[in-house]
Amino acid sequence: MKLLESLAKLCAIAAGVLLTLITLMTCVSLIGRNTVGWTIVGDFELSGSAAGAAIALFLPWCQVRRGNIIVDFFTAKASGETNARLDRFGALMLALCMALMTWRSAIGGLNAWTSKAGSMMLGFPEWVVYVGIVPPLALTAVIAFVQAVRGFGAFESKVHA
Numbered sequence: 001m002k003l004l005e006s007l008a009k010l011c012a013i014a015a016g017v018l019l020t021l022i023t024l025m026t027c028v029s030l031i032g033r034n035t036v037g038w039t040i041v042g043d044f045e046l047s048g049s050a051a052g053a054a055i056a057l058f059l060p061w062c063q064v065r066r067g068n069i070i071v072d073f074f075t076a077k078a079s080g081e082t083n084a085r086l087d088r089f090g091a092l093m094l095a096l097c098m099a100l101m102t103w104r105s106a107i108g109g110l111n112a113w114t115s116k117a118g119s120m121m122l123g124f125p126e127w128v129v130y131v132g133i134v135p136p137l138a139l140t141a142v143i144a145f146v147q148a149v150r151g152f153g154a155f156e157s158k159v160h161a
Helices: 002-035 043-064 080-115 126-150 153-159
Strands: none
16 A cells, blocks of 8 residues: 555656646746747647646546545435445446556557657657556556555555544
């Protein structure tokens, strides 16, 4: 559990750094465009690619923290045991969805690699984005699967203390 939690924290930190860099790049580009007429070519391409990777990088930490949306309207009056079983089932479904997304993203990345696909303005290689997306999706799948099998107590004692 400690390893998964540490990897999830590392992903979240990487996402924060990535978003900070995007913000700084955007500020430089906007200030340059509005003052001296100079801009960073393809800044929107880099922003979109980095934002997609950052979103994926935040997912493992979100799952460790149980930060995903839970609609408990129908289960508010159910027993704690029923809610725990439903939460574990939900974690299993998320694990399966993340595993599917990992698989398909890996295939997309390999396809981008072999076709040498790139962004329109910069020719930025698309496979690089997949490299940033596939590992955190896989980590999210593993975390959710562990939560489905072992329950949420293994993470909660350390995370929510």
